[in-house]
Amino acid sequence: MADALPSECLMFDRGVKAVRSRGSNAEIEFENGDREVFDLVIGADGIDSRAREAVDGGESPPKYSGIRIVFGCTPAGSTARAASEMNIAHQWFADGAYMLVFTGGGEGAQNKQHNIALCVQDKTKRDENTAWRAKAAAKEEAVALMREKGMPQSAIDVAEACDRFFDVGVHYHDVLDSWSDDAGTISLVGDACHAMPPFLGQGANQAMQDALCIASELSKVGAEYDTVKQALRAYEGIRKPPTAAIMQSSRFIGALETGAGPVSLFRDVAFFMAGTLGITGKVFLSGALPRFEGKA
Ligand SMILES: Cc1cc2nc3c(=O)[nH]c(=O)nc-3n(C[C@H](O)[C@H](O)[C@H](O)COP(=O)(O)OP(=O)(O)OC[C@H]3O[C@@H](n4cnc5c(N)ncnc54)[C@H](O)[C@@H]3O)c2cc1C
Structure with missing residues (x-):
């Protein structure tokens, strides 16, 4: 993948201190003090994302x-x-x-x-x-x-x-109201957008689907969409429902799997029944099925 990109596209050892929307573009302030302006910043910077802070104003920390x-x-x-x-x-x-x-x-x-x-x-x-x-x-x-x-x-x-x-x-994370800033110059993918407990094994899978989906929708600007903002809205429309559902179910499964007292008794019976009836496999498979195609 790296070989397919022009060499100046990849930069290493440049920690991001802050991301800011500037109306028609977005600025990244790097940890070394450098500042650069970009048409679009897509934050793939994990659960403690700096880009997320620019989108939600720091209102929804992990x-x-x-x-x-x-x-x-x-x-x-x-x-x-x-x-x-x-x-x-x-x-x-x-x-x-x-x-x-x-x-x-x-x-x-x-x-x-x-x-x-x-x-x-x-x-x-x-x-x-x-x-x-x-x-x-x-x-x-x-x-x-x-x-x-x-x-x-x-x-x-x-x-x-x-x-x-x-x-x-x-x-x-709690489900974010909007995955992009108002101007459509900053957006999020992966854990930056929707970190979830790992009990369905879906965080990395969902991050990859986000990346494919946002790239696909952005490639339609100038054809299906007039603006980047419209493409980002479409991306969010496609990816928010399945990731929000998995965020909730992985929290539930985690609480159930580690349940104490009466919850653990309920869990043992429920898991025995679910395993016997093949429901457990369906729950895990349902989360793993790709959901990034189609238009919002
Ligand atoms: C215990 C555990 C078990 C898991 N098991 C599974 C599993 O079985 N299956 C599964 O699909 N997922 C699993 N996950 C979830 C998975 O690890 C994450 O969902 C996935 O790594 C998210 O990918 P990402 O690229 O969005 O973020 P990350 O993998 O967190 O990558 C973010 C990147 O951004 C960089 N970065 C962060 N901040 C800055 C900054 N300020 N400046 C510059 N760079 C920065 C980081 O160095 C990192 O390289 C598990 C998670 C945990 C904690």
């Missing part, structure tokens, strides 16, 4: 979901999971917790890497950790939590074999 995820990864070649399990993801549910054990990596057992993701309700405000800084102390905490929650020994064994841990406080 919110903490009350769920913390501790990730652990083994070194490649670890034998913490049996070869027969490497193509299977295991999930376990407990009172106020949910966990996943899965294997990734390249071809061959020597390249396989096992992972745990322990999701627990935790009302203390947890850092988003968007930079994915490793946290060695999380290992002891994760193993203790897994024991406390009654997770199986096979999962604890994988956690014990992990040598890198990451502690993430799950954050999300």
Whole structure:
């Protein structure tokens, strides 16, 4: 992709400090103090987006979901999971917790890497950790939590074999009223626009669909649309309904999966029924189906 662009199109190591609408165009102020003016700025700068602040005036910052995820990864070649399990993801549910054990990596057992993701309700405000800084102390905490929650020994064994841990406080956005500024010079894609809890595995998928959709609609300016603003409205009209629905359902699924007390009992029965009737697969597939074509 990079090779397909003129070399001056890609710039690296230029942190964005602020994005501002200037009526007929938008200005980016970089962290080094430089300022540049653009016809259109599309913010793909993640959950703490600077471009989003220019669109909503800083009115809708990310919110903490009350769920913390501790990730652990083994070194490649670890034998913490049996070869027969490497193509299977295991999930376990407990009172106020949910966990996943899965294997990734390249071809061959020597390249396989096992992972745990322990999701627990935790009302203390947890850092988003968007930079994915490793946290060695999380290992002891994760193993203790897994024991406390009654997770199986096979999962604890994988956690014990992990040598890198990451502690993430799950954050999300509320649905944004408008995805672009009034003038149509700043718009948003991906987490900048609609960060969602990861419980349907849809954040990156939706970001890619946004990118394809906005590019497609902008390519119609001069044909179907007279102005960029009209194209941005069409993009929002196509992408807002499906992403808003997934934002709500991923919050609901996260709360249900990590539910405590009576919620966990309800969850166990509901998930058993939903799995047996094939509903779980449909919910996950429905979120994953591409929805970026058609005109608003
Ligand atoms: C624990 C967890 C598990 C997840 N699991 C899944 C999953 O299974 N499937 C899935 O589809 N999604 C998953 N997601 C969500 C997925 O990671 C995000 O939705 C996706 O990365 C969003 O892509 P993006 O390009 O919009 O933003 P990001 O990936 O956040 O990229 C933003 C980019 O902008 C840069 N940036 C930010 N601010 C500035 C600035 N001021 N100046 C310059 N550059 C800046 C950042 O460095 C980064 O490169 C998960 C998320 C989490 C937290």
